[in-house]
């Protein structure tokens with residue numbers, strides 16, 4: 001993969017299910033800040049795991065033969081949405097209780113469905129789907145009903161993330177030549193490019209808990225690094241400076257920390273740093289089933 005984690009990583013899983021890129025991905029903090037959910041390779045495929053926020057007590061919440069990824073906590077902390085699929089390319093959005101019980105399919109569509117993100121009020125889930133012939137952002141009620149398509153561009157539109165006030169959704173798109181971070185109103189109107197960086201791919205943006213900033217990954221420095229910017233796209237500041245892949249950042253609920261994924265020690269692991277980029281360290285050596 002030449003050191004690049006693409007924003008649409010999960011959609012490439014079926015073609016390369018044993019890649020190291022399926023390991024230790026996409027950390028997401030529980031709303032109370034005590035736990036982190038993530039995807040990790042385990043017993044032949046990737047599963048959803050949970051650990052304490054200090055990296056201790058890792059355990060799988062799922063365990064079957066399908067590849068899974070992109071856990072997203074419900075705002076009340078009781079449920080986790082995630083992606084699961086076999087090797088047939090038909091990924092679905094599932095929801096389970098935060099202890100792994102009561103796993104249920106929300107999408108039930110023959111096309112690939114990826115990257116769920118809960119609305120802050122818990123009522124809606126945004127996700128990406130290939131059901132109309134290219135990747136677009138959709139929203140549905142948290143029970144899977146009332147599906148609506150928000151983007152209608154022939155380019156790839158991926159990785160939605162709701163603003164903390166619920167008014168907007170950030171996403172990645174390559175509609176302007178390479179991947180950029182976009183935002184739109186939650187009804188799909190007023191889609192606009194925030195990063196405008198033709199030097200490389202930008203994506204996997206997550207809003208800060210106070211809504212004033214976004215953390216994202218950018219490939220503009222020839223390898224993937226973590227950046228922050230104001231929520232209007234200005235004042236882009238690089239937080240990581242390492243020759244490895246640094247991608248998929250996620251804020252702690254109090255806004256003081258950022259977790260991310262890095263292969264700087266040769267294997268993809270979950271790292272943590274202060275929100276200003278200081279004190280970068282590996283959070284844990286995560287389990288890998290083989």
Ligand SMILES: [Ca+2]
Pocket residue numbers: 090091092093107108109110111112113
């Ligand atoms: Ca599907």
Ligand SMILES: [Ca+2]
Pocket residue numbers: 134135136137151152153154155156157
């Ligand atoms: Ca599209």
Ligand SMILES: [Ca+2]
Pocket residue numbers: 178179180195196197198199200201202
């Ligand atoms: Ca770009």
Ligand SMILES: [Ca+2]
Pocket residue numbers: 223224225240241242243244245246
């Ligand atoms: Ca890097």
